[in-house]
Structures are given as C-alpha cells and as structure tokens.
Amino acid sequence: MxxxxxxxxxxxxxxxxxxxxxxxxxxxxxxxxxxxxxxxxxxxxxxxxxxxxxxxxxxxxxxxxxxxxxxxxxxxxxxxxxxxxxxxxxxxxxxxxxxxxxxxxxxxxxxxxxxxxxxxxxxxxxxxxxFGPNASLDQFLFDQVKRSQLDWERRSKIIGGIARGIVYLHEDSRLRIIHRDLKAGNVLLDAEMNPKIADFGMARLFTLDETQGNTNRIVGTYGYMAPEYAMQGQFSVKSDVYSFGVLVLEIISGQRNICSRKGDSVEDLLSVAWLNWREETVSNLIDPILRGSSGLVGDIVRYIHIALLCVQENVANRPNMGEVLLMLSSHSLSLPVPHNPQILHFGDVNSTISESSKITDSKSICSSGNQDLITELHPR
Structure with missing residues (x-):
C-alpha cells in the first residue's frame, strides 16, 4: 500500500x-x-x-x-x-x-x-x-435604548449579585479563585436580570494559604486591570476588587472606562469620578436616567464612594470583597475616606496593545474601549 x-x-x-x-x-x-x-x-x-x-x-x-x-x-x-x-x-x-x-x-x-x-x-x-436570555451586561449598559431598562433597583441588584459571586470565588467556595477578567462583557443576565459571572479561562486557582501571585503573561482587558497587575504582573484577590470598582462606576454612569482627550489632558472614567468626588459634584457622574428621583441620590453616591475605595492605588487600602459586600448592604456602616486612584494611560487615546509591547512607564496604560487583550507583556 x-x-x-x-x-x-x-x-x-x-x-x-x-x-x-x-x-x-x-x-x-x-x-x-x-x-x-x-x-x-x-x-x-x-x-x-x-x-x-x-x-x-x-x-x-x-x-x-x-x-x-x-x-x-x-x-x-x-x-x-x-x-x-x-x-x-x-x-x-x-x-x-x-x-x-x-x-x-x-x-x-x-x-x-x-x-x-x-x-x-x-x-x-x-x-x-x-443560556442567559438577556445576553451580557455590556449590551444593556452601553446601549442608549436598552439602558433605560436599568433603573437603580436593577443596577443595585446587579452590583450586589456580582459582589456575592466574587465573595464566593474568593472566600466561600472550597477553592480560592481570582477571576482576572471581570468586566461588563463577562457578566451575563438571566431572565430576571440576575447577574452571572462568566468566562473563567483566565482565572487562577489559589490554595487557601496563598494571598498573591506573579506572572509574566498579562491577560485580560485594560481599563479593568489593577495597576500592580498591569505594571508588575502581581495579582491577588485585590486585583478583582479593583476590577469590581471600575465595573460599579460603569454601571452607575452608563459609560465605558475609555480614554478621551480634553485639550492637553487625557481623561477616563476613574479620573472623572475622582475629580467630581474631590469637587463634591459627584452627582454629575450619575447616569441621567437615574437622576429622576432625588431620594436615590444618597444611595448612589454611597456606591460611588465604595467603588472609589476599590480602585485605590495602594493594594492594602482596598477592602476585600467580603468587606465590600458588607458596605453595600449596611447603610449605617461608616466608610473610610478614599485616596486618589492611580490613573493609567497607554500611549495615544484609544490605542491598542500589540503582543510585542513592553510596559516601561508606570502610568502608561489606558483602556481602548472594551477590547479583550491576550498579550505576552513583560512587566517591570
């Protein structure tokens, strides 16, 4: 033959x-x-x-x-x-x-x-x-028409559900799991608009006595990525906390965390949120759809406060997700004063990262929309 x-x-x-x-x-x-x-x-x-x-x-x-x-x-x-x-x-x-x-x-x-x-x-x-009959959160949140279906009751319910899911991953399951790619596109909505965290391809399993890890392979989506992970390859449960904080700001504002140029400066959602917080005009950040009832503003501002605590530059200053869940559910709990988050930009506005890119500037990353990036980057 x-x-x-x-x-x-x-x-x-x-x-x-x-x-x-x-x-x-x-x-x-x-x-x-x-x-x-x-x-x-x-x-x-x-x-x-x-x-x-x-x-x-x-x-x-x-x-x-x-x-x-x-x-x-x-x-x-x-x-x-x-x-x-x-x-x-x-x-x-x-x-x-x-x-x-x-x-x-x-x-x-x-x-x-x-x-x-x-x-x-x-x-x-x-x-x-x-199957999630309502697709993913980003398809509602960033759609001018569909976003009107997300009143504050639904948005707060979604935020709480995501928080409970992360607490389970970090603390309550038999495993300790860091998701590493938490974002609006990876949150599915069921028929009752309950959130379900999806896409665990980038997740990392820890033993219960481990607290952080290091990697030379940075994977995920810029804009949601914690600075210590993007810059140095260090990740921990606090990396997911940072991503959660960004996501909460997106849910409240109805805006993506992307770069925009304003004169000589480059702005993103985190910098806008911090500026409004510092100038006590934080209500400007709230999606106009949610501004109809003045009685809700206090609750929404509290959620913004919690989100800013989650995105602080110093990892030690960020709460863990169990503490975040307690903050979300207890209105009588006194919240710490947040510090200025580290605002990261990458090159030009809306630039993308190539697989050969090397990170050298500790303030050089900014989201390019909601784009997935699986890159072999070499942190400092």
Whole structure:
C-alpha cells in the first residue's frame, strides 16, 4: 500500500489531535476526581452541538469575544444553551480550556454561570453553558435604548449579585479563585436580570494559604486591570476588587472606562469620578436616567464612594470583597475616606496593545474601549 506525503501528514495530524484530546480529558478526569464521577457525562458530541446551533449559523450568533464567537443553541430536549466556540488562533489554548472546564464544573453559585459540558473534536474546542436570555451586561449598559431598562433597583441588584459571586470565588467556595477578567462583557443576565459571572479561562486557582501571585503573561482587558497587575504582573484577590470598582462606576454612569482627550489632558472614567468626588459634584457622574428621583441620590453616591475605595492605588487600602459586600448592604456602616486612584494611560487615546509591547512607564496604560487583550507583556 502506497502513502502520499499528504496522506501521511493527515494521518499524523489525526493521531496528534486524538492524543491531545485524550490527554485533555484524562487531565480533567484526574483533577475533578470524586467531584465528578464520570467526566464523559460532561462531554457533548460535536454533531449534537452543530445541530443545536444550526451549524453555527450567523442567525444564532450571540456575540464575538476575544477567544471566538458565542452561539445560541437548542438541544434535542428543548434546553437552550450558549456555546463558546474557541477559535484555533484565539490565544485561549489547551491550558485555558482545561482551566475553564475544571473551575466552572466545580463551582456552584447563583451568580456564576453554570457550565453544562464541553466538546473536543479535532481542532474544535467548545464550551456549553446555561443560556442567559438577556445576553451580557455590556449590551444593556452601553446601549442608549436598552439602558433605560436599568433603573437603580436593577443596577443595585446587579452590583450586589456580582459582589456575592466574587465573595464566593474568593472566600466561600472550597477553592480560592481570582477571576482576572471581570468586566461588563463577562457578566451575563438571566431572565430576571440576575447577574452571572462568566468566562473563567483566565482565572487562577489559589490554595487557601496563598494571598498573591506573579506572572509574566498579562491577560485580560485594560481599563479593568489593577495597576500592580498591569505594571508588575502581581495579582491577588485585590486585583478583582479593583476590577469590581471600575465595573460599579460603569454601571452607575452608563459609560465605558475609555480614554478621551480634553485639550492637553487625557481623561477616563476613574479620573472623572475622582475629580467630581474631590469637587463634591459627584452627582454629575450619575447616569441621567437615574437622576429622576432625588431620594436615590444618597444611595448612589454611597456606591460611588465604595467603588472609589476599590480602585485605590495602594493594594492594602482596598477592602476585600467580603468587606465590600458588607458596605453595600449596611447603610449605617461608616466608610473610610478614599485616596486618589492611580490613573493609567497607554500611549495615544484609544490605542491598542500589540503582543510585542513592553510596559516601561508606570502610568502608561489606558483602556481602548472594551477590547479583550491576550498579550505576552513583560512587566517591570
């Protein structure tokens, strides 16, 4: 029997993909152990997902993330699901895929998205989640029409739900998990507009006696990224606290944390929030949609105060998420005075970061919109 070079390469590639799939499944099985007796029950056949999404039709496409598109699907039993189809060149490799399966499969909380299963087939890597009928928070918050549906009762409920989800990750689960990419696009909304934190590909698992870690691979979204992480690769539970503070300011203002040039200065949401706080004009930060009832202003200003505590430059000055949750729920609790947050800018307004970029200026990062960045940066 004769084999061409092409056929031999195809055979080799097939064996390589099969070996890679088996290795990933074995790792998942071995790590989950007694938590999931049969990992095979988490696996979906590719043909089932293809049928559920109508062959990944554009009509079923929910959005495009940094790692690939997300599709709405309907399984044969009628259950609606969300399918994240990882692009081969997305930057989310086997490590992140395994990370997400392992972490989300072991986490159960009403404010965390539930992973239903996964699929490995050739080059295809799919993650199957419960479906959020109201999509993600950013699609409501930054839409001029949809934002009107978010009154203060709903926004405060969303903020509280996100806080409870992070407290579970940091303190209440059997694991200690740092999300590292908390942002409006990674918060899904269910039918009752309850928030569910999603996308754990960048999350890091800590042992209970660990408090911080270091990395040379900075991943996530600038604008939500804590300065010590963006500049020095240091991350901890306080990194998520910083991201939460930025997110709260976005929810209250209805504005993204992006750069804008005003004369010779560059402004972003944090600097605007701090300026208004310092000049006692903090109500200017509140989304005009929320200014109708003067009785709510006091509550909203308190949330802004808490957000500013979360984004302080000194890590030690930031509260932990348990303390944040207590601050949000107790109006009688006295709040510390916040310090000036570190305002980071990156190059020109709305610039993006290339994979070869190196950070050298400790005040040189600014969000370029809501763009996902998976970059190999080298902190100082």
């Amino acid at each position: 004769k084999f061409t070079v092409s056929s031999l390469m195809c055979r080799w590639k097939l064996r390589h993909l099969q070996k890679r799939k088996r290795k990933l499944v074995d790792i998942i099985q071995g790590t989950l152990g007694d938590d999931t007796s049969d990992v095979e029950s988490l696996q979906y056949d590719f043909s089932i997902i293809r049928e559920a999404t109508e062959n990944f039709s554009n009509a079923n496409k929910l959005g495009q993330g940094g790692f690939g598109p997300v599709y709405k699907g309907k399984l044969q039993n009628g259950q609606e699901v969300a399918v994240k189809r990882l692009s081969a060149d997305s930057g989310q490799g086997d490590l992140e895929f395994k990370n997400e399966v392992l972490l989300v499969a072991r986490l159960q909380h009403r404010n965390l998205v539930r992973l239903l299963g996964f699929c490995l087939d050739g080059t295809e890597r799919l993650l199957v989640y419960e």
